[in-house]
Amino acid sequence: MQRIGVFVCWCGSNIAGTVDVQAVSDALRNEPGVVFSTNYQYMCSQAGQDIIIQAVKEHNLTGIVVCSCSPRMHEATFRKTAAAAGLNPYMVEIANIREQCSWVHKDMASGTEKAIILGKAAVAKVNLNAPLTPGETPVTKRALVIGGGIAGIQTALDIADAGFPVDIVEKNPTIGGKMAQLDKTFPTLDCAACILTPKMVDVAQNDNIRIFSYSEVEDIKGFVGNFDVKIRKKARFVKEDICTGCGLCTEKCPVRKVPNEFNLGMDNRRAIYIPFAQAVPKVATIDPDACNMLKSGKCGVCSKVCTAGAIDYKQQDEILDEKYGAIVVATGFNPISMDKFDEYAYNQSKDVITSLEFERLTNAAGPTQGKLLRPSDLKHPHTIVFVQCVGSRCASCAEKGKEYCSKICCMYTAKHAMLIRDKYPDTEVYVFYIDVRTPGKNFDEFYRRAVEEYGVKYIKGMVGKVVPEGDKLKVQASDLIAGKQLHIDADLVVLAAAIEPDKSARPLATMLTASMDTNDFFTEAHPKLRPVESPTAGVFLSGACQGPKDIPETVSQASAAAAKVIGLLVKDKLTGNPCVASANEMMCNGCSTCERVCPYGAITYIDKEFRMPDRTVATRRVAQVNPAVCQGCGACTVACMSGAMDLRGFMSSQIIAEVDAICK
């Protein structure tokens, strides 16, 4: 029989405000096995922990129930307290009477009733607890960064600088990401390429970093410290180690009309291409959907002109099996599709463009070599209308936009408007906005300069409609402050499209068993206190995959994620989780169901000899769990029909005892 102590926490008024803590500790005192019950203002404080340690000694307690906040908050604290008192740490159970009770109830009577029930369930479980001892697992001292934008680059550089090997997997032929497509960066207006490309070169030159470009993560198995990752290196039909990046093939390729994704389709590239001059790795890639040789076997020009002999039309996708101790997700963002925003005539007129397209239009390496010419007739536009929040903060139009603020648009639009007025003072620039949001160091000053020094016309109000008419775009908008309708004949309309997580993020989250929010942004372990860790151990978040961010914020978070990874990789061993599954061999049918549902590959089968009750020996097929690989998810225990598989610390009998205590 256990001797259980119950400790009810007030959490100041967090719990005591809606739960009668005295009534809870009084009620639980009468539960089977309970020999001591008390309550205190802050159980997690040193004084509170001392009460527990004292009670263990005075009452010879064998088990502890703490009625307090979520185990996510303080389970570790109270386990340490128990250890300090000489108890096995796994003899502690937490009844969550805060998040799941006091915070969701309004009146004292129902809050108290529920707190007592939750406490009874925890007592019922502790009665069946057994001491557990964790094992240790080694750490593979190599990190994987998924995504080679500025977030992934910064994280990889920081990890590599600490002396650990890092691999970057980038699905495009080059690293660089969205930042490589930008022209200038706010609020200092330095050229994006000038500050990004040195970092890209650093990555290429760093001995600790390997770049798998034009590659995708295919499968992830394992757990913190020991991930097994399959990486698909897509066939680029060019031998990466031989190609010198001279670019001769890209000049001679006869297929000229392939939309250039780097310039967002505003000009063309060849079927064999290098995305941009500073690409890393600077290696050509053949687009198999466009290449005549690959489609019909007729051409071979690139192979003929390549002096290095790097072209290989027979190249196949390659699957690499790699091991990692930590994984950083840096999958970034994309602007949303404008297909559902017919009112802005994006699909009707070439002169309605998104802000990212505008970046390419003003970039010296862009389709107009940096001259501001509108796409339809390559004439200089004199009246330009910027529309803010296209698809952002769109609570009422959730089916086409996003509810959240995309955060970066106010600043880059101020930048665009300012740059136009600076280079082309004869141009009228209007910005239509809901609010202008410019928190950040030197951000509001930057926006004020656009309005006050550069004469950008900021109008609070939304554009209702854009109608192409002749060579003009008729813009109908409302000015909410003046309270009137505006009609502007614009030459160019720029839409600040909302941003969303890259489409590769969701399948990746599934492979990682990392959680996401409803918008497919990765969820942090704690929104304030653990912002760069995923709730899945060993998985870290860098950049816009976690939420909309500008470059300064992305880089800070990227370095923070790197710090967390380094903190993990310096360890030689990790303490395992003793709450793992194990099979009762006498009851195991050998049916393989558990093996099939195990997401970690922790279960194998062996043929084992058993002495049967009638003194015969029988060979039976039985399940074996590798405790170093098992993560204690419990999938096998619910799949096992005969109940042969059970989870230490969460045994079926313990769960049923909890349910019984609740239903009593």
Next chain:
Amino acid sequence: MQKINRDVLIDRAISLLNSGQVSSVLGWRQGEFFYDVTPAVFTDENDIRENFVWNDFCGANFSKYLVSKTKASDGKILVFLKPCDTYSFNQLLTEHRFDREKVYVIGIPCEGMVDTGKLKAQVGDGLVSAQSTEEGLLVTTLYSDEPVNVDIKSVLAERCINCKSKKHVAYDELLGDEGQIEDSDRFDEVARIEAMSPDERFAFWQGELSRCIRCNACRDVCPACTCEKCVFDNPVSGVENKAPVNSFEEKMFHIIRAFHVAGRCTDCGECSRVCPQNIPLHLLNRKFIKDINGFYGEYQAGECVGSRAPLVDYNLEDLEASDVFEGRDTQ
């Protein structure tokens, strides 16, 4: 009338037995009454000649018996499997429940088996004999002077009227012609129950399951129920002591059993055949099969050995739990 004659089966059984290829034969033997045909192990030629039964009353599915019989026997076992039995056979192999090498399977075609309850309802109690004819059965009873002609279709078991397949999915040797997977209406009754209001449905199952006497026949006959130790026999399982407590508990028993066989049940219908209280237990399993087909695409347990049932498999395209909860399906 069955297409293959009893003599053909007996000849093959005796020749395999005498040649030493098999050491025993799993077949049917008459029980207390002629319609009460039970599974039996034969090892003797004369016993087979005299007592081996093959007629319209041989409903029993032998697959499950192989689990214990292959362990008890050193030699090969000859087993006769009807098409629907072969699905259970494959499912058991998928779950590694016996050694395939120790079994010799003869597939036999099946024209459907008689539901004795339906026969008694038609001709009354006191069945003495039934002669198979081209059209049906010629039945004599204690209480009638003349034999009664019965249309076979009117007395076929429900699972045979809604036969899902006349194709053998496993055999070493086939007697007669191979059949086809049938187009059956087996989910119509499930759909009718689904259309009920929750209260009606509860009342329906209350009415059916309250007749349960917990004889365990459904579990004992079920080819999916081959655990080393059943949870209902296991004092530490936490459900064993609950079963007989109150009137809701037999629902628990059947619902737990339906969950345990979900995705593994081949819809052989043995549970309903053996139920002495005539509870349509197969409907619980069919509801699962219908849902699995709807949520994850058509899946027939036991169609091939080693197939991954949707409930123990995962694809990125799988429905989210919330979709299932809201009754959405992709099919």
